[in-house]
Amino acid sequence: MTLDMPAIERCVGSAVARMKAEPGPLLEILHSVQNELGCVPPESVPLIADALNLSRAEVHGVVSFYHHFRGQPAGQHTIKLCRAEACQAMNGDALAAFARQRLGLEFGETRSDGKVTLEAVYCLGNCACAPSAMIDGHLRGRLDAQALTALADDWGVPE
């Protein structure tokens, strides 16, 4: 997906118009932009700064502080694998190693064919059903290598 400037301007404009009257609206605006565009593109930062009467540095500082916001769109599919203690207790390290190997990715990376993004998260609140992952927005519990293999095959990720 390529993001053109008019699309970014439209998206920022509508998010700002919707949220500007609210107190402390920056995070809400960033969520809105990322929901619509799949990321918070660097080009949107000066537009948001301008609209809220903030410096670019302030907006960039907020975007970069939070793990959830991303500068580029993710791949077609996203796996957010939990790396916290409860999932580690259920063989989470081995599962993480398997995911990296099968998807050909380190955490935080997107495949060059754009098929998958692999991210680490710390706790999805599903700790009694570990290990867990959020896969394309759907929570999965008691995840194992078999399930990950099936997904990778489904998505056409070459071995």
Added chain:
Amino acid sequence: MSARAMVTVFVPGDAGAVSLGADDVASALARECRRREWPIRVVRNGSRGLYWLEPLVEVRTPAGRVAYGPVRATDIPALLDAGLLDGGPHALRLGDIENHEWLRSQQRVTAARIGVVDPNDIDDYIAHGGYAGLNKALAMPPREIVRTVTDSGLRGRGGAAFPTGIKWQTVLDQETAQKYIACNADEGDSGTFADRMLMEGDPFALIEGMTIAGLAVGATQGYIYLRVEYPHAARALARALHVARERGYLGRNLRDSGRDFDIAVRLGAGAYICGEETSMLESLEGRRGEVRVRPPLPAIKGLFGQPTVVNNVVTLATVPAILARGAEFYRDLGFDKSRGTVLLQLAGNVKRGGLVERAFGLTVSQLVHDYGGGTASGRPVRAVQVGGPLGAYLPPSAFDTALDYESLAARSALLGHAGVVVFDDTVDMARMARFALEFCAIESCGKCTPCRVGSTRGVELVDRILANRGAGNGELALLEELCDTMANGSLCGLGGLTPFPVRSALKHFPEDFFSGARVPLSSAAEAAASVKMS
């Protein structure tokens, strides 16, 4: 054949149950019943908290609710053939789940309605005792509401354990036009999910609790700071807030009382530190979640500079029951300075994980062995971590410790948000100590040097200790000193408490640091990769 009567079937919409296929079960059930022309009403309730039995399906029969679990979508045709809708016999039939020993032995107060009621239905909430607390509060002067909460002995269940009533009194005493109620729903501790279960399974309890807090201190606006990792809870809250507003339980002149109170949900963005109250306030104001210096306390100068009650979800959702049933009822549960009930969350490598709400006093052993049934892997339990990533690791020799504030403090541990994560004997405690420091480095807001820099130096130190395998004691002394600096030189609990898991791992499991380690750190990734994956 005569037309069948409508049957109500409960299939949890709880994120945990959904993560195990509850949505598929609900669709299969609807599809198969449509095909058979058997009229059913599917209620997406919360989870009862017996996660090893999820998806747990319940059918309402004339003789009461009958449970089946764990149910897979492919089980549905056979279950219907066996008379599921009449509570008929089947291998998965559990009977009345409230008679299950795991649930029957609990004392559910805050979690009493989770899994029982329809979280979308305010009338169901009211039929199960909901809004009785608010009705009482509406007839009480603010000072009385605060006193009831103070007398109940309720302390903040988010982890800090500050007496709730005293915090409320401070906010009440401030004379300003605008005050806020800020609910901390940034439940980031690994091993915890009680906030999520409450918001998904009984959202009106949180809404009612916040409304009572608003009446008590004179606040007209509440915010729920919800972590972005909880989309199911976000949807449940949005639905419940809409209904509460529509029915006059929120908004202007609520319940014709002449009082105003409304609630907005604000999403976090994946920062563990925002579970710290001042960092959460910064984030709510749309800034980087950097910790604030206290004083001033948020109760005096909090959100947007105004007096603010900051409470955790469990704390606020407990308030309606205290108002409805009285301070004595709650205070008489528990003992000493740990009054009322605690929502213990049992997780990790455990056979029967889930939510256990009981009066304070249960020991680690009772929780892990009696409720948990030992590890899921079948191997011996080697350690538990109590209280999230900043909590101490305890060895089995300390499992007689009661899970309350003072007993844990006496063991250099803390209750935190009451999550207990179980590890079997394959765990490498040096790795866990290293992870605690690594996690601190990833999540540090950067404000305090001991936390921002010390965490990374700590990871390096643990690596050096492991490389030397006990050769140099200099590193150990240095790690000890670093822990001291972090504990005493950080503004908040992230840097301040990270030494808990590190020191407890060192103290109770020194063999993992010094003699030949179970899994050498350098080759941990390779070892993990070589684990046979079938």
